Amino acid sequence: MERWSGRVALVTGASAGIGATVAYQLQDHGVHVVAVARRADKIEEAVAKAKQDAKSRGRYHETRAKPGKLYAKKCDVSKEEDILALFKWIKETLGGVDILINNAALGKDTGLTAAPTEDWKIQLDLNILGLAICTREAVQNMRARGVDDGHIIHIGSVVGHQVRRHDNTMYSATKHAVLALTEGLRKDFVEHKSNMKVSCVSPGVVSTEFLKNLPTYVEEVRKLPCLYSEDVGEAVLYALGTPPHVQIHEIIIKPVGEPF
Secondary structure, three states: OHHHOOOEEEEEOOOOHHHHHHHHHHHHOOOEEEEEEOOHHHHHHHHHHHHHHHHHOOOOOOOOOOOOOEEEEEOOOOOHHHHHHHHHHHHHHHOOOOEEEEOOOOOOOOOOOOOOHHHHHHHHHHHHHHHHHHHHHHHHHHHHHOOOOOEEEEEOOHHHOOOOOHHHHHHHHHHHHHHHHHHHHHHHHHHOOOOOEEEEEEEOOEOOHHHHHOHHHHHHHOOOOOEOHHHHHHHHHHHHOOOOOOOOOEEEEOOOOOOO
């Protein structure tokens, strides 16, 4: 991770859970982190809480790096105008990004026979289009600056590999799309003879406030073993820490005993 010290990462969905954890982990390794969410006022508190939670579980790892800076910015990743304004600010203030962590996502209890269209649309706009727009802007920024070792990491899900429940169909479909976008971007890099990398980290059930959006699902989840945010964050760090010739294309992480 030493080679990333002093460079810039953008982490979306950083006001809670995995995003907040990845933000502090990168910052601890000397990376300057632009942490974004709709609730920008919650970001710094969430990042500090994520670190404290990891310490309380004995999962916090000290580093010798000088901590990077944290920039908490408001951005609704489901809105293109917010994303473009964010990248304009990053370019003018920090020069650009070297790492993009596409973490922002939303899941709702939505099947294909009874859900309102708006519940589908918000997931498509955030989980797919928002991710794609952030990726486009990050890659274009890197190429314009001559950065050829950048890394894009999508946070996927095990439901991107299987449809777990019928009332989770649309969310599952968006995560299947993330896998396709990961492979498509990898082939884009190959065609451009680029050394940039793309990875997808697909966790099983993670104990975060994300589950509040899935009320019918959460009752089942409470009975299951769960991962913690730092488990996912450590996978992100592993992918980022590989040698230049190694690309971690896909990581699936499940808690021991997960039945699906």
